[in-house]
Amino acid sequence: MFCYQCEQTTRGTACTTQGACGKTPDTAALQDLLVHAAQGISQYAHRLGKMGIRRNAADAFTLDALFTTVTNVNFDPDRLEGLLRNAAALRDTLRADYAQACAAAGQAPEALSGPATWEPAPDLAGLVAQGQAVGIDTRIAALGADLAGLQELVVYGLKGAAAYACHARLLGREDESVYAFVQEALTALAEDEPSVDALLSLSLRTGAMSVTVLALLDGANTGAYGHPVPTPVLMGHVRGKAILVSGHDLKDLEELLKQTEGTGINVYTHGEMLPAHGYPELKKYAHLVGHYGGAWQRQRSEFDAFPGAILMTTNCIQQPAPGYADRIFTSGLVAWPGVTHIADHDYAPVIQAALAADGFTDESPVRHHLAGFHHDAVLGVADKVIEAVKGGAIRHFTLIGGCDGAEGARSYYTDMAVALPQDTVVLTLGCGKFRVIDQDLGTVAGLPRLLDMGQCNDSYSAVKVALALSEAFGVGVNDLPLSLVISWYEQKAVAVLLALLHLGVKNIRLGPKLPAFVTPAVLKVLVEHYNIMPIGTVEDDLKAMGLAA
Template sequence: MFCYQCEQTAKGTGCTVAGVCGKDATTATLQDLLLYATKGISMYAHRARQLGASSRNVDVFVIEALFATVTNVDFDPERLRGMLLQAAAVRDEARKLYEDACAKAGKTPDTLGGPAAWIPEEELDDLVAQGAEVTILNRKAALGDTVTGLQELVTYGLKGAAAYADHAHILGKDSDEVYALFHEGLDFLTKPNPTVDELVGWSLKAGEVNMKVMELLDAANTGAYGHPVPTPVRIEPVKGKAIVVSGHDLKDLEELLKQTEGKGVNVYTHGEMLPAHGYPGLKKYKHLVGNYGGAWQNQVREFDEFPGAILMTTNCIQKPRETYKGRIFTSGLVAMPGVQHVSSADFSPVIEAALAAPGFAEDGPDKTILVGFGHETVMGVAGAVIDAVKSGAIKHFFLIGGCDGAKPGRNYYTDFAQQVPDDCVILTLACGKFRFNKLDFGEIGGIPRLLDIGQCNDAYSAIQIAVALAKAFEVGVNDLPLSLILSWYEQKAVAILLTLLYLGIKNIRIGPSLPAFITPDVLQVLVDNFNIMPITTPEEDLKAILG
């Protein structure tokens, strides 16, 4: 195996024996093959769309397959085997779609090879053997590190965007334009000898795709549950039976809340699910009582101590301890061998496990944190914010956010936030916020100094806030008193970074380490065009930013 798609990749170069994330070589190789098969589907789907033909079944499978290969989603070889066999059937559907469209247009269909001609083996070991022929290492040997690294940059951007597209689809929001771009991008990745310029261009285009997808998901979330509003969230337990929900899927949370209503079970959020408390359509459930724990990488200890059932709705699952393996459940695309999977939104097994567990014996202290500062809320007080900037009460804005992780060096973000001067406002999003979101940062003229914008996909809100402020001050976004201090871990963070670069945003600081797939040559391109830079120390970076 070879995998370097996450920030924690072994030795900063690549996992070759087993993934630091916990996936074994079999799983990694099957994921490589699934990505290969998905490209084959899109080779046909892209050409069919150019002739006016499309299939929603094909579209949705492609984003689901991409999402299944995101870090910490699917660890189950048998589930991946099933997806690979399904991929072949979907590819045949896409081929027929293309051939029928050609016949209708009076054209001779192209004869496609490579991924489009792949035929799956039936047995798991034989599929693994097929996967070994299409690994990243093969391309590195043929194309070199720089071209392969740029191919992976595009791939990871599309993977991250696919996760958001899947969330939007679940809530009934789809876009033909978005699906067309996914197929076009995957088809491009089958090009045998792409140039560096082409790949850099498609990296930015992947950022454009993700921008469109985040806008779609924002409309899906707010359309279903209303715009987030500032909401205090309890971070200590409430006496009684309990279920904790982690991940990003608000629809699964809603369905669980409906099914637990009146059952005497309290529901808690965990990790990236924390912002759910700000949505009016979810906070109306009185038994959504608070948030438990912190970011994803602490789950093994936190879930072991949790006296109830656990539901993982999207990525960020880790291999569970035996002590709680019988009371953790997965849904959607998440899969872990030996963990019960819940399908068709029937959460009765989760509820039964919660009722059988002891629950919390007593209430904890009354401690809360504040969430719910989406773009509608922040822009609702834009006048006060603008006045505070003009008067000098607010000197600077810092967006400190992104993925959290276990790798040493992430205490930088805690230290940085604590050292931000009192006349500055901190915007935050994604699970990186757990490094400092329980600290008291106070207010500036009634405006909280720490504004939690939401989940990682709510980078869309941050962008809208920045654009609105730039318009109000009649300057470009890069001319605002705004600095981006980002942490990354997996492919959704890559997608967001590419979106920021697509929008032309410069001077981004990123850490705790740079991606292993970014070679020195590629990094120089990013530095020359966007002045992107690695974090150093909080003291040095603050001095460089504020002078």
């Protein structure tokens, strides 16, 4: 096993015996093989696409395969085996389609190699062995750490963008250019002679595609549920039967709300589902009563204490503790061995489990968090913000957001928010928000100093606000009074980072530690071009940002 795709990888280098996420060596190998299989599918789909032929099955499967291998999504070897066998069958269909298209065009088909020729082993053990043979450590041995790391930078950006594109597709929003690029990039990784320059270029193109995907998802969410509005959210519970929804998927939440209406069951969000309360078409459900708990890494204790059923809709699942293993359910691409999976939005088992559980017998102290500062809401008061900046009431904006994680070093983000001067506005998004939302930062120029802009899925909101302010002040994004202090954990954060680099954003502080797949040589290039830097101490970073007291 060799996995370094997340920030909490063992000793900051790689997980080699078991994943910090709980992933076993067998699961890791099957996931590596699934990416390999997606490359084989892409080799044919890319060529068909250049001939003007798109296959919906290939487009959907490629995204699903990549999303499946994102950290904390699918830990079930049986489900992974099924995906791999489906991949081989789909690849064979595409191979026949390609041969037929070439014959119709009067040209000879290319003889493809590499992933395009992979044939699945007859049993699970054989598939695991095949996955081990195409793992990252094999490529590091063949290509060196720099080239292999750059390949993984592209792969992780593709995985993150695929996750966002899957969310958009569930809401009926797709873009053929996204499918075409993902398949082109996977083909390039499978076939091209790798070089530092070519892979850096492909990374930035992945960032450009990520911007497209983030905008697509933003349109999908707002098109389905309206533009979020600032909304006070109960951070606690009320009496009654309960279901907790974690992950990111708004469609799953909507369908659950429909099916639980009138049942007497209260629905709570968890983790990155908190921003759902700001969407008009979701907040209209009276039994969406509040938010329970914090970020994903606290789920084992929080889920154990929750007296109802739990639905995990997307990535961030951890190994269920015995206390709730019989009342947690997965949906979509999420899977854990032995956990009941919900298909086709049929939540009857979840509802039954909630009714059978005790539910809350008391009410928690009343505390609210103001969510819903989507780009539409922020830009709705843009004139007031711009006037406050020009008048000196607001000196600076600091984005403190991204992913959360378990390390104590992440207290840096809380300390930074508290230490910022009173004439600064703090923007936050992603589950990194849970490091700052318990702090009372007060107001500035009649506005809350803390503006919660949503999920990591809503990163486009921050981008759109930054671009709008840039245009309003007539300066480049890097000349704005804006600092980005980002926490990262998994591959969706990589997609967002590449999107920011594509947009030319510089001076990003990244932590709590830099990615293990970015070698010193590659980091040197990123520093030279974008001045990416690791977080330091709060005191030193405030001085560097010109915000020291």
